[in-house]
Amino acid sequence: MQKKMVIKRLHCALTMILLLVVCGFLTYQYYFNAPRHDSFVSKQKLSDTVTLYITKYDDGSATVPDVYRFYLDKDTSENIMKELEERSPFLEANTNHVTASAYGNTVNIKITGKVYSFTNSDLFYADGVAIMPVINLIANGIRD
Template identity: 40%
Template sequence: MRYSTVIKYGHRTLTLVLLLLVVCFAFYHYSQSNAYDDRLYASKQLNENTWLYITQYQGGNATVSDVFRYYLSGEYSEDPLKAVKEMKPFLTADTGTATVTKIGRLLTVRVKGKVYNFTNSVMYLSKGNAVFPVIELYASGTE
């Protein structure tokens, strides 16, 4: 009888510890996915259905380098900063002067500086149509 009581309380304790781990992991994941503290640095129309929005991180100080995030989207009539906070950037770099051109589906990005993050898997809506651009990245060292 005592053996089954120990098993029962051990099982309950283990279940509570595992539940606590899952809750802590979910909280950590949620806290890491909050929107960035960015300001709109620049916006540029690349062609008739594609806009480039560049944001700059404003939470840094003298020891934190500049961080610029590049987003692709259709045109926004409202504040584009609200819209890009819900999107993921396709490029994160230390410069806001990357040259971005778009011809058809081909998007060419030329960056001089550090590239922190890049993905060529981008999809956005423009005038109700899904657009999947092909992205080429040319990066050279720091300026």
């Protein structure tokens, strides 16, 4: 009789621990994989195959700095925000004032401000062809 009671309590405790782990995992996934709250800022065609898109995080408050996200993609007039939500930006900064140019698949970006993240590789498809532009960044920091 005592053995059954111990097994029942262990089973109940294990069930509660597993329930907490699953709830914690689902909460983690919801907060870190939720769609971004971005608004479209601008579009600049750099070459025949590469277009620069800039979005701004618009869900911040007075204590959250402006964050601009930069994407490279094909030139499209469709709903670009839906496509950009599924992609990662190659550059995140506190300003959207950049000088951008391209020659073929080489993209040159010059920015003055804080750069929060940057990667020099990006990949997108245009008419079924994979395009992987080379990104050169010149960043001039600012002093606070």
